[in-house]
Amino acid sequence: MxxxxxxxxxxxxxxxxxxxxxxxxxxxxxxxxxxxxxKLNLPDTTISFMWRDLKYDSTLNDSFSSIFLNMDYINTMTSQEKAAIGYVSTFIGNECWWDGEANDDRSNLDCKIITALGLGYQCSESHLGFLRKWFSTDNEVLAELGDSNCPTTPYTATIQDTFSKIVISTKEDSISVYYEASAVNMREQESWEWSETVHFFATTDNLKLIKKDKSEVKLEKFEMTEE
Missing domain, CATH: 1.20.5 (Single alpha-helices involved in coiled-coils or other helix-helix interfaces)
Structure with missing residues (x-):
């Protein structure tokens, strides 16, 4: 025993x-x-991603303020940087216009930045699916990326906003996107502008929004004149 x-x-x-x-x-x-x-080792860089300048339209025989993108950078950016820019660009207009006639479900809106990032039409599954994958651990951002929250606003809308510039900075495991934007309400004859820096923490698989530093909004009234 x-x-x-x-x-x-x-x-x-x-x-x-x-x-x-x-x-x-x-x-x-x-x-x-x-x-x-x-563990990431993003380079310590600050890059101008988007800016505005005059662009000549031969059809109208006139020049207009237009969005220009840093395509050399877009062709070499990381997926984390693409997700950071894509998130910010989802909610502000960037020369969005319909690809042909507008579909009944507004599913064919072509936005300049979203298209340049290779994410397809604004609010498409290609667009939102990519962002949801990268923000899969950030519940607040996922709530923002719901289908009902995604704007489909063409640049001719009565109320619209647009970027003036976008600058992206990276260092180790942090990404920040600074932008300047303006908006207009033609019906109320109001315009306003602001700037914001959006800070992200990046891993090899995910992004997390850390904070947003937004400036005061400058509001102005204007009067429509008939020529």
């Missing part, structure tokens, strides 16, 4: 040791994976 008892105790201790060793190994793997996901 004593020999059987000793064998049983040794077996139990060996089993416990194996379980503990396995748990330690799994914990080490998990910690290693976590470090691998978080």
């Amino acid at each position: 004593k020999l059987i008892h000793i064998i049983a105790v040794l077996t139990l201790l060996t089993s416990c040791g194996q379980v503990t060793k396995k748990a330690d190994q799994e914990s080490a793997v998990a910690n290693s994976t976590e470090v691998e996901q978080i």
Whole structure:
């Protein structure tokens, strides 16, 4: 009986040791994976992503303020940077116009920045699906990216907003997007402008919105004149 008892105790201790060793190994793997996901080494850079300048229209024989994009940067940007710019650009107009006639469900709105990022039409599954993937752990952003919150506003709308400039900065595991924007309400004859910096924490798999630093909104009234 004593020999059987000793064998049983040794077996139990060996089993416990194996379980503990396995748990330690799994914990080490998990910690290693976590470090691998978080550790980034984005360069310390500040890049002008979008700006405005006059563009000549030969059909109208006149020049108009138009959006210009840094295509060299777009062709080399990381997915994290694309998601940061894509998120900010989702909610402010960027020369959006219908691809042909507007669909009944407004599903064919072509926005200059969203298209240049390769995300398809504004509010499409290609567009929102990409952002939801990158912000999959940020519940507040996911709520913002709901289908009912995504604007489909062409640049001829009575009430509209648009960018004046966008600058993106990166350093290690942080990304910040600074932009200047303006808006107009033709019906109320009001215009306003503001700027904002949106800060993100980036991992190899996800982005998380950390904070937004928004300036005061400058509101002005204007009068429509007939020529």
